[in-house]
Structures are given as C-alpha cells and as structure tokens.
Amino acid sequence: MEFVPAVRGGAVKGGRLALGEKVRVEVGAGAERAGRWVRGALGAATGVDFAAPDGVRLSLRVEEALGAEAYRLDVGPHGIEITGGDGAGAFWGAQTLRQLLGPEAFRKAPLPRGGELWTVPHCLIEDAPRFHWRGFMLDVARHFMPKDGILRHLDLMAAHKLNVLHLHLTDDQGWRVQIHRHPRLTEVGAWRRRTKVGLLESPLWDERPHGGFYTQDDLREIVAYAAERHITVVPEIDIPGHSQAAIAAYPDLGNTDVVDTAALEVLDHWGVNPNVLAPTEHVLRFYEDVLTEVLDLFPSTFVHIGGDECPKDQWRASPTAQARIAELGAGDEDGLQSALIRHFDRWLADRGRRLIGWDEILEGGLAEGAAVSSWQGYAGGIAAARAGHDVVMCPQTQVYLDWRQADGPDEPVPIAHVRTLEDVYRFEPVPAELTPEEAAHVIGTQANVWTEVLDSPRTVDYAVYPRLSALAEVAWSPLPAPAERDWPGFEARMRTHYARLDALGVEYRPPGGPHPWQRRPGVLGRPKDGPPPIV
Template identity: 45%
Template sequence: MYKRIILLLVTTVGFAAVTQAQDLNPNLGIIPAPVSVRKTSGSFVLSQETAFLADSVNNKAVVFFADYLKNTAMLHIPVKHNSGQTVNNSIVLTSAGTDGLPAEGYRLTITPTNVTIAAKGAGMFYGIQTLIQLIPANKGATAKLPCVQIEDYPRFGYRGLMLDVCRHFFTAEFVKKYIDLMAAYKFNTFHWHLTDDQGWRIEIKKYPKLTQIGSHRPATLIGNYHDRTPQQFDDTPVDGYYTQDEIRDIIKYAADRYITIVPEIEMPGHAMAALASYPELGCEPGSGYQVQSTWGVFKNVYCPSEKTFAFLEDVLTEVIDLFPSKYIHIGGDEAPKDAWKESEFCQKLIKKLKLKDEHGLQSYFIQRIEKFVNSKGRSIIGWDEILEGGLAPNATVMSWRGEQGGIEAARQNHNVIMTPGSGGMYLDALQGKLSTEPLSIGGYTPLDKTYRYDPTPEALTPDQKKYILGVQGNLWTEYIATENKVEYMLLPRMFAVSEVAWTQLANKDFKDFSEVRLPNHLAWLDKKGFDYRVPTAIGAKDSVGFGSTLTVNLKTSVTGAKVYYTIDGYTPRETDIEYNLPKTYSVPTDQYRELQTIVITPTGKRSVVTKTVIYNKAPLPPVQFSGTTPGLRYELIPGEYNSTNDFKMSADGADSLIAKSFNINQFRKGGGFAIIYNGYVRIDNDGVYGFATSSDDGSTLLIDNQLVVDNDGRHPINAKSGAIALQKGYHKFTLKYFNIGTTGSLRAFITIPGKPTGELGSDLLFN
C-alpha cells in the first residue's frame, strides 16, 4: 500500500465563523503577532454611546483614531480629556500604567466596561492599530470586541519597507497609500529610493536639469532582460518627479503615522540620470550619457572630482533640509570601477591619496560624503558594497547580497539592517511558478520563505547581534509599471515582513499566520479594493503522489472566498463545482486521478490553479549498475538554444568528463552553451522521492528516462519540482541544461522521504 495523499478543503463564510475560530487562536487574528495575549471572559460593546477619553486630545495618535472612528467605523464620538476617573463604556488612551514597557510598547486591556490603551509615543499608535484589527470590519450600529489583556512591543527598532520610484514613477497619492499599509502593520521606516540610472525623482532647486532631463526617459525595455535578442523597447516615455512641496506633505503624512522616511540618493554608481543632466560630473563628459531605458549595472559612475563633491553636497543639503530623518541613504552598490580604471584623473588621485586601488577610491568617496552628512547632524546608510576598501567610520550597513556583509559589519561594531534577497526580503521576486506569475525580475520568494527569515545570523555572538537594528523588505520596480502590480507584489508578503520585524521569534508560527490569521486580513484587502496575490487553497499544492485513494479536504485562503475544482483535466472556474465537503476518490491500479483547484474571492480575484496528480502504480525497479565512481559524466555542447529538446548527446561518446557538482560558472565564458549530465542516483529505501532544479535558463531532469522536472525554456532563475516512486537501488539519472546571455545558474535538489530537501551532490550520484 502506497502513501495516501490527503488534502484539506473547508470553506468559511462571514465574520461570525472567523470569530468562533479565534476562540482557538492565541493571537486573536492580529498581525503582527503580539508578545502576550491573555483572553478573558466577556466582550465590550462599542457603540455611539461609548465615551472616548485621552490624556491629550491633540496627540497625533489620538487624532488618527478619532478620524478612524468617524470616517471608517462611522462612529461620531468626540474626544474628551481624560480626568483619570473611571467612566463606564469608555475607550481610554493614557500614558498611565506604562512602567516597564520597552520602547514603542503598549498595553491593551479590554473588559466588559472599558477599553484602555496604556502607552507613550509611537506605542500608543501601535496599540490603536491592534485595537482597529479587533473591531469587526462589517460591524453594524454596535460591535463586540473580545475581552483580552495584551502586552506588546517590537523585536526590532528598525522595521522598514522600500519603494523604488526610479524605474517606474508612482504618484504622491499612491505613496501615501503605501504608507497607510505600512502604518497599519507597525512598520516605522519608509525607505524611498529616489535616484537611479532610469530616473531622477526629487526636485533639487539648485540643479533644475536633474528633473528637466533626468526625470525623463524615452522608452522602457519590453519583457524580461532575457526575453529578446536583441532587446526591444516600447517607445513610451516615462516621466515624473516629486516637487519639494509634495515631499514635505508626504513627510508630514508619514510622521503623523509614526513613520520616518529615509531618502536614498545613489552614489557613486547608478548615476546615469544625473550624468545625463550634468555630464561634467562623469569621468568621460563627452560620452553622451543618457537616462537608461533598460536595467542592469552601467560602468559610468560619478567621477570623484571636486566638482562632483560640490554637486553632491549641494544636493544633500537640500535633501537634508527636506527630510528630518536621522539617516540619509547614499546607496554605494553596484559601482563598477571601469571608468575609474580608465580615467587619468582617478589614477592620479589614487596615487596622491596613497590608496591601494579603485576599491580604496570608493571608500574615500563614501567616507568623504559621510563626513559631510555627519557635519549636518545626520548619519549614512549604504548597501553592503560600502564595505569595499574599508567601511566609513559611522556608517550603517544595509546587507542585501545575502547576510555576509551584515555579519562583517556587525563584527566591526557597525549597525546593520538586514535585507537579503536570499532571506526573502526582495519582494520583486516571483511568488510562485514562473509560468503562473506576472513578469518579474526572477528569483523565487514565496510567502513562507519571507516569513521564516530570522535577521540575526547564528554566525554572530550575542554581543554582535545587538548591532542588528532591524530588517527591511525591498520592492524594486524594474518590472513593476503600475500601482496594481506594486500591490500584487507587496501583498501578502508585506504581512510576513511585518511579523519578521515586530514579533518575538518564539511567538512566530507560520501555520497560525497563514491558515488562521491571514485569511481575514486578505478579506479586508479584497473589500478595500487592493490588488494582491490570492494564495491557493490551504492544503492544495502542485504535487505528484502515489496511492490508491485521494482524499480532498481543503480550506479557503481568503475569508468569504470560494474554492472550485475539477477532476477532468480542465482548468477550474466558477462554472465548475464549488467544493464544500470532504470527498474521497479511488485510484484504479495503473491509472491516475488529477485534482485541480482554484480560489475565487468575492471581488473576483483568482488564485493560481493547483494540480495534484495521484498515480496508483508500483515504484520503478532499480537498474543494473555496479560502478562506484562519484559524480556524473557530462558533455558540453556549444551554441544558443531555446529548449532542452534542441540538443542531445553526441554519438561519439564525448561525455568522458566527470563533474561532482552542477556548478556551471566555468562554462560561462564562451557565449551560449548546453550541457548534459548522465549517470546514476543511489536510492537507499523504497519510497516517493522529490527532485527539483533551480536554473537560469532551462533545465529538465529525468529518472530512468522518465521526465520528473520540467524547468525548460528561456527564463531568469526559476525553480520547479516533481516526484517519482522508486525502489531501493540505482536509477539512471539525466539532467539537461542550457544557458544564453550573461547570467546563468544551475542547482539540483532531492527530497528523501522523511527528510528536508537538500542539494543533490556526489554522495548520491555515480558513474
């Protein structure tokens, strides 16, 4: 008897069902999860007769909540001064009772007669956000709030989200909408990426050409960077910048929600928009600099001349006058040294300053800018490349190329903000399979990867971990041209980032987050008209299994949404059967059953379709093999291909080379190529084995000549998986891969029954 595959499907409709489920929910549906939640009996009835008392009626958190009650909850309750006397049927916002609370903390107490938030400063605002989440979204004239005692405070002091407005421009009103979402989920820092190669988006009065020229590009690349050879462009101009008055208004809007805005002015790289505006700032002023219409890293950077430093100091002076934030982000990433190596001026400067090389020149550049920023009473943040050549004395490092830069900076006693793409903090990456997602930069960052990230690496000592100030999610917009797509890429992963930043590590629970709390928050997004990625039905996933029955028992991922299914091989839609009750299907011997599911929300948004295939067939028997040489034989095939079907092994046995890994970097020197790995994989026990590849471009994996993983076609880095039932012994293994363009990668994985997925290495591969 083979493993029985069990799926879960139960739909929940209406808020009442959610409220009942919350009785078993330790966090009462709150995102991010609080430090401590202690439920008590009874409920508080919020109504028009409820009194609203505050220590200070002009406090901005109090003003925010009064506005919420009036305009969202439709309760016109005037704010009155809190005299300290007990008033029944009241909401009280007070600084009394805050002894021992950490910074930004609050105590929320709900009894049958009163609601009290005890907090100071930002903590009051965060207590209000928690209270708002407990008020039913579909309340009538009254609303029942559960009685509870909550004590809460953040894990990290820096809780950030970044928005890139350079690659594509977004209106001031949309930026405010972005800030509103951040405030609702207890973020306190908005990193505003304002200058880059593809656009300068901030008005600088002393240098008007920055917006007259630098804020405009004539066209944008069509498709992904990899899609077309040669690249094609859309002939559609992209314009836009923020006036200083608009920026002041947004800064105040954010401050009223306890959010600090950190502006980023890129240097010394990502400077093409500035160089197009003022060519004399480059090392080759006559080279025809242009605002870029494509993506990537460009070799032209600021020349470290006195003219450049004067320009940057003028720009930063206006930026600092606008933004009250402690930090000014100066970029520092992806700054090629080609122009400096070829510049006579730069080479003379390196000798004059007795620097080791161009990396030392970048360090000189950053340190000089830091001294100026420090002279204005501010501090710099830079991407982890500012470590190159020596770190500026007071700089904070934002670690994006994995965690190593942050680890190195913390070991040097520098403050660190963790934001690694490898940790799920790059929200422009794919949320699902490449074929089901909109155009993106590539990579794979599903919700659970973002949620499970811990910003404090084990490589650091407890004292070194104190330098980790916090964490940030980044949303780069090369492939995000519309506001709807910003929301789709941001949501729901933003909720996961909020819990990484706020919630104590011991209180994090992905199952509770994704299955109990998230559905209600997604229903709120749906009702409010946000675009977001609808998760697939809880318990449903693309998979291949083996067994004699298929039991279907799922749960909707969005409160109020419906789940539809098919078993006929056709894509499910609302015309198909709505699944409400568990159902079991038999799988005849040597046949299969295919279940496809989709979630459709009340506003018509759809999840991607999941496909579960169950085979009732015996595991593949082993093949005859007695070799003991670790690794696989491979053949390298030059040329450019579109599919793994376009090439095959040569007839003369050219696969005489042996590889012990799938590292293809050594082959990426002579243009496009393909490679075929052949050999045997050792299976130690009967069972269902999972295999996967992650590749840029296409790859396919076959076991005993049966296709298990189909990751074919030209594409940026993408992962796909499959499964197959195997008997103990050796099985023929074939992996085919091709690469075009300047990037490329290949990794292979195996999931052994009862063990976590791991890289497939030479310990299991033989020839």
C-alpha cells in the first residue's frame, strides 16, 4: 500500500472489495462531516451512489477510546468500517479510503472505466497523527488570492491530513480582511498602485494596480468550508510591524511625530519596512476594534499577531514612543514591543483565546500565555519551549516553501538557499536537545509560503508542491531520525502521489525540473550560496 502521509500501522489481508454501483453509508454520531464528504467528494469522483439504501456497507462512527484524530480502517468481504477517535479521525480515515481507491478517486467527476468496478484492498489500518498542529501558512497579503483559491487549498490540505490553515491577512503591501468599524482598511489599504516584479534588485515593475480583500461573509464561508474538513483557520493580523497598508489607510496609526504618515501609500515593493505602528493608546484601541471583528469571524483558539521584523528606529526617534517607554517602565524599545504583545495577550485571554506570534515576540520577554511560531531557525522555539511556552516549528531554513528548489538556471525567481523535496522530508520539528518535558511544548509544525514573487495560483502550486506533501508526512508520522529516514521509499510512494496531484489539478514542480512555462527568465530573485545556516 502507498500512502502520503505514511500510516502508522497497516496490514493487507489479501483480496479486494468491489464497491459496485451503490454503497450504503451508515453514519454514527460525531462522524457527520466525514459522511457528507464521502457522499459528495467520493460520490462525484467515482460515480458510485454513496446515498443508496442498500449495497456494500460503509460504516463511519466515533469511538473516543481511540484518541483525538486517530482512526481505524477495516476493509473486508462484508464492507468497510471507519472508526475515528473523534469526528476528525473518521474524516482522516475517509481520506485514506480515497487513497486506497487510486488516483482517479481524486478527480471531481468519474472517468470512463469500461465496466471496471471500483475496488479497495482488504486491509486493517490503525493510525494516529504525531502532531495536532499540522499547518500550512498562506500569505494572501503580498499577492491576493481570490476566495475560490483558498477553498481549493483547503481541499488539498484535507487530502494531506493537514489541519491548520494559517492565513496571513495583513502586511505592508495589502490589508485583506473587511473591518466594518474601519472601512478605509480595505477601501485604501487593500490596493497598491503597482508591484515590484522580483526582489529588491530587480528593475522590473508591473504597473497594474493590484489588490483585493475578503468580505466578512467570504471569511465566514472559508471558515465553515475548512471546518467541514476538520481544518482550523488561524488569522494573522500584523502588529506592530508590517503595517504600512493600515497606516496608509489611517495615518494617525503611524509615528506622526517622526514621519509624514499622510504621504505614505500601500507599499509596492518588498523587504523589511521602517514604517511601523505607533505605541499609543489610540493604536491599541484601534486594533482592539479590529480584533473584536476578527474574533467574530474566526473561532480558532489561536490568533496570530505577527510581531516579526519590527524595526525600532522610528520609536528611538519618537518623543511619543520614548515617553511611552518611561510611562510603562518598559526599559527600551524591545521592552516596548513586549508591552504591546503582552497587552494583546491579556486582551485575547480575557476573551478565551490565545496569542501566537513569530519568534521576535521573545525579545523583551514573552507574554505569559503566548505561543511562538519559530521561523528564524530552531533557537527561538528552543528558548520558548524551555520557558514553558508552546511552539509551532516552522524554521525558514527547512520549511519556507518560497525558497528555491534547485540550483539550476531554470529555477524561477530563485530565493535564498536550495530546499529540495528530500530536505523537507528530512526535517525534524523537535530539536534533539529538548528534554521530553520541553519537547511536549512543540505542539506541531507547519510550512510557510510567502508570495512576494508568487503572483498567481500556478506559481503558488509550483512552490508548494510536492514539498508540502513531504511536510504532511513529517507532521503526521513518527519518523526515524532525519539521517535514517527511508528517502528511496518516500520517492517510490511519491510516484503514486504525483498521479493524485495530477488528478487534483496541482501544477507542482516535476522531479526533473520546471516545465518551460514554469520558468521566469529575467526576473531576479536573491539566491544565496552554500548550505543554509542551522540556528
């Protein structure tokens, strides 16, 4: 049997079960979402009637003793039984059933089969995930992705048993979430006049205006669609850096005693930007307004507040900021950022939520209940775990999927060091130097894709797949140490998985290199020489 992600335990019993034209689906309490997905997605792909009153029996039920997200899939002569430890487990079991049916089961309509029946091998599979945060971060701020594109990525995540979509909604280059109390955030902040093509050294510009935003109903739809697939959507609202789009919409959010913020526009190029939020009570109230509406849209426990790449030069020059440091007893600019993070940590906790931010929120002291997305290598995650804080491991050196995939001249807009499919497969989220108690704070892992140079769904597909398939296996399966992992075995399983990705319409990077239409000749990136640092 071939699986991506790999299952924890399985045995083929010999023989195959033919589904026929009709399948009787029996859905127990708690497994309703899995039942709806089977009838809809599998029914559409196979042409089999999964709503029939008779036929082969497919049982979907929940047995809590199995544990959260675990499942047991039993296929024999008398039918199929999928038992989940909860509704999510039953759903993941249904995903494995689709894998057993073959790549054609990943299409949206059946292909002619010449009378051949759909069959499933007799088997018993008992499986459970290693981590309960198995994530994918999608940056829709730099290049807007229409709603249907996000729904498509949720389907792709479900096929890989990934369960957290981290949605990067705001940045210097665009604000993507409608906020009724502050309408200029999207009236002004969702649009930029033009866009740099390539990274900073590139002389190329796309002179077309770019932008877009999600209405609140769009986001409710995305959240509901994700929930049907047992995926949680975690929103990110950047505070206090990466905020020029907000400042362009409302100049009083910026450091007006240092910069003519009224002259700022939504940023049209890339890089770390000096224009950051002012550390004032007015800004706190403004973002409390924003987060109040965000909480109404996103029921996730965690809310991401960014916190990364916040240059503090304006604060150093600002009498208002310096007075604020003295007023709060913050000590310095790092302490001032920490005070802002602590404020929103308390504010979210009072509303039953938890703050998570990039590892710069460790600077100046970490808020008590905050969790850390460790992106600058392992060091931030190690420090946070040792201090008793939960960590999602996503180091750029391992799982930034906008980084280039090969060294060759045909690789489009090459960024940073080479990160191959094998590199991602050998990624280990839990640093060996953590004790078991500290390691328990590594609640999961995710891959991140930033879209400065990924300006279309096709380019996102190329950057993300097949490497996200490898991350899915790392996040789900208890793999051996990186050097001991069965790379040839994974490569062999990927040959089948490429056929699934083809059926799903994913324009992944082929193993032999990009297709001609996937290249971007003449567009400069920023490649780096040598191996990536381990930090």
